[in-house]
Amino acid sequence: MTLGMRIALVVALQTVALAVMVGMKQYTLNTGTPIVLKTEPIDPRSLFSGDYVRLNYGISRLNLEQLAGDDEFGYHDRVYVVLERRDPYWEAVSVHRRQPEAASGQVVIKGEVGNRFGAVWESADKPRGKMKLIDVRYGIENYFVPEGEGRDLERPKPGELVSIRVAVDKFGNAGIKAVLVNNKELYVERLL
Numbered sequence: 246m247t248l249g250m251r252i253a254l255v256v257a258l259q260t261v262a263l264a265v266m267v268g269m270k271q272y273t274l275n276t277g278t279p280i281v282l283k284t285e286p287i288d289p290r291s292l293f294s295g296d297y298v299r300l301n302y303g304i305s306r307l308n309l310e311q312l313a314g315d316d317e318f319g320y321h322d323r324v325y326v327v328l329e330r331r332d333p334y335w336e337a338v339s340v341h342r343r344q345p346e347a348a349s350g351q352v353v354i355k356g357e358v359g360n361r362f363g364a365v366w367e368s369a370d371k372p373r374g375k376m377k378l379i380d381v382r383y384g385i386e387n388y389f390v391p392e393g394e395g396r397d398l399e400r401p402k403p404g405e406l407v408s409i410r411v412a413v414d415k416f417g418n419a420g421i422k423a424v425l426v427n428n429k430e431l432y433v434e435r436l437l
Contacts, residue, residue, distance in 0.1 A: 302383070309340060362378040
């Protein structure tokens, strides 16, 4: 095989890999069940990508003692979280090692355990209480915005509420569809 053919093969493989990644994201956004998640945004800055909002969700830290399902997870374990609509947001009802069937009115989102906690301070005058907490990452924790606009989402004006509309496909993959401010779309994700 000549050098030119090798280079062409590498370029073709990279192009196919990129097309597959875009196709997978498009599949999730087009076929996924739309849900709205409560957020706690903060605004870091990327030197190479510009402004982005780093998002933390109401379903990011889970108390395993309050949820049904499995109760032992290690770092980087894959988890499946069953969500149920509780107006206006979707909330976790159970956590599992394997993907369960979602009942009517439920969605299963796939994540990865980031941190585990065995005890938490209740308050300054109470000792540590035993709790099993895990932090879960779903792959939807960063959202890039036009330069200079990230701080507006980080520090909403009094009375403004920032939430995220997410699409979750049948495999548990999630993708951000829109950033909402007071339930109105501010940014909408459109790949194609």
